Ligand SMILES: O=C(O)CCC(=O)C(=O)O
């Protein structure tokens with residue numbers, strides 16, 4: 052068997068950065084099935100936020116950061132076997148449970164996004180995100196060293212550098228894994244947009260994307276090649292992480 056680390060390394064997007072991109076991590080049939088199961092979930096499973104809705108699977112996390120574990124539904128752990136496939140990448144080799152035990156499913160309508168944020172210390176610093184239904188553009192950011200700048204873009208009293216460190220197109224069916232400093236000292240976010248204009252040549256005004264050469268979706272490639280804006284559809288993402296501290300309640 053090939054060493055797992057080497058396999059992961061083939062998917063690295065940028066030298067020295069722990070960001071790994073896997074196009075077509077699932078098939079279109081699996082994608083359709085997952086979207087159907089997400090939409091079939093009972094209404095109370097959805098949590099409504101101001102700007103999007105989400106489902107939490109694997110259990111709730113207490114205020115102290117402990118997971119109250121609940122088994123995954125079959126559409127996450129059996130068919131398709133998303134958790135086992137993520138484990139097989141080797142990215143979770145050094146996490147407490149060696150595989151994700153917690154999955155957040157986010158739904159984004161066109162025009163919705165997620166503000167730059169950090170995922171925080173309750174998770175081991177590895178995150179794998181599966182995209183379904185539509186592409187999006189995912190940015191990594193850093194805090195500014197000097198502390199001045201636009202106060203509107205600051206969080207926790209620190210100012211975020213609005214120029215992304217790295218930008219990635221997440222194709223439908225792709226998996227992206229971030230770990231190390233990309234988890235612990237960077238933020239990530241998705242702009243609220245209904246379309247994305249991508250730079251296909253150095254002189255073309257648009258977002259510079261780190262995984263252009265790795266894209267696989269024929270339509271996305273064609274649109275980028277002709278400078279056509281990519282219209283966002285409804286996107287679902289499965290954010291898979293390992294919560295280190297798990298509460299095992301004894302049964303009476
Ligand atoms: O939807 C995504 O790709 C990102 C979601 C995310 O950052 C999160 O749930 O913490």
Ligand SMILES: [Fe+2]
Nearest residue numbers: 168169170239
């Ligand atoms: Fe996040």
